[in-house]
Amino acid sequence: MKTVTRLFALSTLALALAACGKKEEAATAQPAEAAPLSAPAAGSDDAAWKKYLTDVVTRNMGDITNAPFVYYLASNADQGSYDRQLEQASNAMARGVTSGNMIAFGSPDSARIADMAVASFAKAEPNTFKGVRVLFVGAAADQERVKAAVEPSGATFVFVEAK
Incomplete structure (x- = not known):
């Protein structure tokens, strides 16, 4: 699973680096931005989910320039x-x-x-994540409990409903 996580992080980094290299081109010609991907249907393969998650993470980077730490759990x-x-x-x-x-x-x-996010933030010291963005991509029903676990850390919580 470490390999999958690392490959996913590397692909996200590659996308970010490719985007940085094209900033000069974008200044002269503004192509239309691709439409956001929709969450794959239940039971979809992991490749489709990873592609979707990469798209959501990339769209929510904001002013973050470092490669994100992505925690992905396969459906099976x-x-x-x-x-x-x-x-x-x-x-x-x-x-x-x-x-x-x-x-x-x-x-x-x-x-x-969501269980994983909540449990992992139980070990975070209060106010030690200032300037860090935490993105949770999941169901609206899980949003509040993840937000409640993240907020004491001082991180900025961002929720995207997987739909």
Whole structure:
């Protein structure tokens, strides 16, 4: 699962770098921005979900220039995969993340990725994530509990409903 997460982060970084290189071209010619992708249907393959999540993360970077930390959980992830991802996320939140970074959580299984986000932020020290953006991509039903877990850290919480 580490490999999948790293590949996903690298693909997001590659998109960001490609976008940076085209800023000069954009100044002379303004192409129409691509329409946002829609969340894949339930039971879709992980590749479609990763493509969707990459699109949502990219659109919500704002002034963040560093590669985002993305936590993705496959719809068919077993308990071992979940536990490893949770450990990685929890350790990162306990260490802290510097200002100017983004942390994103997304999965076809909104309740489960929300559980992961809530549990990982339980180890975050209050007000140590100022200047950090936390993006949660999931169901509206999970928004408030993730927001409540993130806010004490001082991070800016952003919610995008997967639809």
